[in-house]
Amino acid sequence: MSHSAEPLPMTARRSGPLTGTAKVPGDKSISHRALILGALSVGETHITGLLEGQDVLDTAKAMQAFGAQVQRLDEGEWRVNGVGIGGFAEPEGVIDCGNSGTGVRLIMGAMATTPITATFTGDASLSHRPMGRITDPLELFGCEVTAREGKRLPVTIRGASEPVPVRYKTPVASAQIKSAILLAGLNAPGETVVIETEPTRDHTERMLAGFGASIRTEITDEGRVITLKGRPELNPQPVAVPCDPSSAAFPVAAALIVPGSEIRVPGVSRNPTRDGLFVTLIEMGADIRFENNREEGGEPVADLVVRHGPLKGVTVPPERAVSMIDEFPILSVIACFAQGTTVMQGVHELRVKESDRIDAMAVGLRANGAEVEDTADTMTVHGKGVLGGGATCASHLDHRIAMSFLVAGLASERPISVDDGGPIATSFPDFLPLMRGLGAQID
Numbered sequence: 201m202s203h204s205a206e207p208l209p210m211t212a213r214r215s216g217p218l219t220g221t222a223k224v225p226g227d228k229s230i231s232h233r234a235l236i237l238g239a240l241s242v243g244e245t246h247i248t249g250l251l252e253g254q255d256v257l258d259t260a261k262a263m264q265a266f267g268a269q270v271q272r273l274d275e276g277e278w279r280v281n282g283v284g285i286g287g288f289a290e291p292e293g294v295i296d297c298g299n300s301g302t303g304v305r306l307i308m309g310a311m312a313t314t315p316i317t318a319t320f321t322g323d324a325s326l327s328h329r330p331m332g333r334i335t336d337p338l339e340l341f342g343c344e345v346t347a348r349e350g351k352r353l354p355v356t357i358r359g360a361s362e363p364v365p366v367r368y369k370t371p372v373a374s375a376q377i378k379s380a381i382l383l384a385g386l387n388a389p390g391e392t393v394v395i396e397t398e399p400t401r402d403h404t405e406r407m408l409a410g411f412g413a414s415i416r417t418e419i420t421d422e423g424r425v426i427t428l429k430g431r432p433e434l435n436p437q438p439v440a441v442p443c444d445p446s447s448a449a450f451p452v453a454a455a456l457i458v459p460g461s462e463i464r465v466p467g468v469s470r471n472p473t474r475d476g477l478f479v480t481l482i483e484m485g486a487d488i489r490f491e492n493n494r495e496e497g498g499e500p501v502a503d504l505v506v507r508h509g510p511l512k513g514v515t516v517p518p519e520r521a522v523s524m525i526d527e528f529p530i531l532s533v534i535a536c537f538a539q540g541t542t543v544m545q546g547v548h549e550l551r552v553k554e555s556d557r558i559d560a561m562a563v564g565l566r567a568n569g570a571e572v573e574d575t576a577d578t579m580t581v582h583g584k585g586v587l588g589g590g591a592t593c594a595s596h597l598d599h600r601i602a603m604s605f606l607v608a609g610l611a612s613e614r615p616i617s618v619d620d621g622g623p624i625a626t627s628f629p630d631f632l633p634l635m636r637g638l639g640a641q642i643d
């Protein structure tokens with residue numbers, strides 16, 4: 201469902217110390233995959249901790265349109281009765297993936313090797329995002345694709361009736377490309393191979409193995425070589441979705457920049473392919489403790505204890521970008537409250553997310569008094585330890601941009617507003633009550 205409601209302006213004000221426990225929602229990447237793999241299994245998959253954000257709800261609806269039974273049992277508790285690999289039915293209507301790049305790209309992969317036709321759309325943000333990076337490799341399996349100019353949505357895919365397996369080296373580091381190919385490979389005979397030169401998030405590989413597929417990853421001179429054997433039977437698995445580190449980043453950032461704060465964020469995934477923000481924050485001198493390190497739902501998790509304290513600017517090397525790709529907007533806010541310069545390198549992919557995130561943050565932070573420079577592939581923030589604030593920022597239909605500016609406003613001298621906080625519901629529907637519960641002044 202596209203976010204088309206009236207804009208929802210929001211304002212954040214300088215707040216007293218933030219305290220308490222911030223239980224952030226389930227991981228968005230894992231939630232999408234749990235629904236899709238559940239739909240491709242034969243039998244019943246039981247999911248707990250599912251993120252009930254709009255992006256994931258749109259994927260749930262899509263799985264129903266392809267013939268799976270998807271049922272909400274309780275808060276975060278869902279049941280999927282799958283149709284098996286190759287069992288998708290042709291959907292009657294258009295598949296509207298709303299704001300979700302992960303949703304549309306993974307679902308395209310999941311249906312591309314089944315002989316059915318589906319048309320995909322999304323909101324204004326998603327309609328600007330590149331789809332050729334997905335449809336080009338999918339065409340190698342034998343499906344037929346028609347797309348709007350520039351390989352944008354709407355896209356129609358006529359699934360391959362006699363799919364062939366594919367060997368593909370991803371031209372950009374993207375877990376969405378990797379995952380779309382692996383999901384397509386499920387219904388191709390023989391071995392489908394994806395090669396990536398940088399280690400993107402590995403939830404698809406972990407979950408496919410958990411659901412019984414034969415999949416292996418080898419580190420070679422070419423990069424990470426992931427090999428999937430086609431046409432397995434996926435066995436339904438209980439999925440316990442861990443808390444989303446990309447959502448945890450917002451209360452963590454708020455506690456780091458609002459003086460006197462100390463908060464606890466329990467059960468956050470510490471998957472090494474998602475850990476770049478925490479590595480960076482520790483380098484900046486952040487007071488973060490990782491307690492009760494354990495495994496939940498096949499993912500390493502920990503409880504975070506975060507305290508306000510002095511921070512210093514750092515250089516984030518390009519090879520780390522992939523493990524914190526969604527966290528750069530909030531890092532650019534934290535960097536304003538550090539002393540010294542923070543340089544973020546290798547961040548060109550931010551330009552093709554829900555918005556051009558480099559531009560959105562640079563423009564908004566400058567309007568609030570920060571000194572920010574950007575190039576095609578870098579963002580540099582000259583931190584002064586303080587931020588003036590006082591401006592209204594455009595969120596560009598981008599949840600992470602909206603949340604980043606609202607967190608900034610909790611520690612800036614004057615309030616910071618966003619023109620539309622509505623998109624926050626795509627990934628973090630309880631952001632407002634959760635932040636207010638810690639003492640944040642946002643209305």
Ligand SMILES: O=C(O)C1=C[C@@H](OP(=O)(O)O)[C@@H](O)[C@H](O)C1
Nearest residue numbers: 229302373374375376377525526
């Ligand atoms: O596979 C996924 O779940 C995701 C992969 C990343 O996108 P890219 O694959 O475009 O890097 C990330 O930015 C997105 O939020 C979620």
Ligand SMILES: C=C(OP(=O)(O)O)C(=O)O
Nearest residue numbers: 299300301302303526553
């Ligand atoms: C980039 C993001 O999501 P998606 O690509 O799924 O829209 C995100 O959540 O920051």
